[in-house]
Amino acid sequence: KTNLAIYWGQGPNQQRLSHFCEETSLDIINLGFINIFPEAVGKWPGSNFGNQCDGNVYPGSELLSGCHQIWEDIPVCKEKGKTIMLSIGGETAWEYLSSELQAVWFADFLWYSFGPQNEAYTDTYPRPFQTNSVDGFDFDIEHDGGAFYATMINRLRSHFAEYPDQTFYISGAPQCQIPDTQLSNAISNSFFDFIWVQFYNTAGCSARDFVEGTGSFNFGNWVDVIKASSNPEAKLFVGLPAAEAAANVGYYLTPTEVAPLVETYMELYPKQFGGIMLWEATYSENNLSPDGLTYAESMKEILYN
Numbered sequence: 568k569t570n571l572a573i574y575w576g577q578g579p580n581q582q583r584l585s586h587f588c589e590e591t592s593l594d595i596i597n598l599g600f601i602n603i604f605p606e607a608v609g610k611w612p613g614s615n616f617g618n619q620c621d622g623n624v625y626p627g628s629e630l631l632s633g634c635h636q637i638w639e640d641i642p643v644c645k646e647k648g649k650t651i652m653l654s655i656g657g658e659t660a661w662e663y664l665s666s667e668l669q670a671v672w673f674a675d676f677l678w679y680s681f682g683p684q685n686e687a688y689t690d691t692y693p694r695p696f697q698t699n700s701v702d703g704f705d706f707d708i709e710h711d712g713g714a715f716y717a718t719m720i721n722r723l724r725s726h727f728a729e730y731p732d733q734t735f736y737i738s739g740a741p742q743c744q745i746p747d748t749q750l751s752n753a754i755s756n757s758f759f760d761f762i763w764v765q766f767y768n769t770a771g772c773s774a775r776d777f778v779e780g781t782g783s784f785n786f787g788n789w790v791d792v793i794k795a796s797s798n799p800e801a802k803l804f805v806g807l808p809a810a811e812a813a814a815n816v817g818y819y820l821t822p823t824e825v826a827p828l829v830e831t832y833m834e835l836y837p838k839q840f841g842g843i844m845l846w847e848a849t850y851s852e853n854n855l856s857p858d859g860l861t862y863a864e865s866m867k868e869i870l871y872n
């Protein structure tokens with residue numbers, strides 16, 4: 568079984584989450600973003616979900632407190648079998664981990680605020696999605712990365728272990744150049760379930776390179792990175808822009824161009840090949856094929872043909 572992962576939260580004039588949870592082609596939805604990191608231990612992170620939420624924040628923070636569409640819609644999505652991840656970072660994030668203590672604090676904050684509701688902590692941590700728990704945390708670290716992410720992820724996994732009857736995931740969205748400055752340390756030193764490589768916006772390793780036959784599309788090299796990582800069984804996804812306008816010029820592939828890439832690499836690496844990741848949901852929605860399929864639906868057809 569391969570999966571279709573998609574980002575939601577930063578789309579132009581986007582529809583609410585439940586709208587996308589009606590789409591059967593979507594398996595994993597990454598809610599973006601926790602885009603401001605805690606300045607210090609004890610400080611709160613900040614969030615941004617585009618046109619969603621009501622604009623209110625918890626006093627003295629930039630953490631959105633009125634995301635009613637999200638807390639109303641997560642149960643709908645889970646009822647439809649979606650995996651809901653909370654994504655940390657994003658392109659415009661103010662992100663910086665500067666100490667082990669800060670990394671541990673950040674992990675604890677995310678867990679007690681967005682993980683399973685724990686009565687012992689409700690007066691210490693906010694519940695931005697109320698009683699909803701996310702299914703895991705995604706790391707879309709685009710700059711200022713490097714150290715301490717492994718610490719943060721290992722801390723999160725220690726919390727996961729407190730709920731042995733539930734499954735929680737860690738994922739990451741590195742750029743395609745190897746080693747990825749931001750996440751290579753974390754991938755080596757902490758356990759990822761999914762790695763969705765952004766095979767776009769970086770020349771010399773992109774999906775466009777596959778189409779042009781330059782030989783530098785590096786999915787195979789990423790398989791080696793995963794085999795050498797803390798979780799050699801991690802699933803590797805082909806990250807793609809869901810429309811022309813969703814990436815820098817030249818990086819978008821039509822479904823016709825994607826099909827041979829997927830067939831080739833699903834065949835070469837059946838164990839590692841996890842599926843396709845798309846940036847992002849609203850672009851996909853507005854990018855219909857001649858027979859009226861969203862880009863995500865076209866990708867799902869490619870995965871299952």
Ligand SMILES: CNC(=N)NC(=O)NC
Pocket residue numbers: 574657658707740765813846
């Ligand atoms: C414009 N920012 C992005 N394209 N970000 C991502 O693709 N993150 C996975």
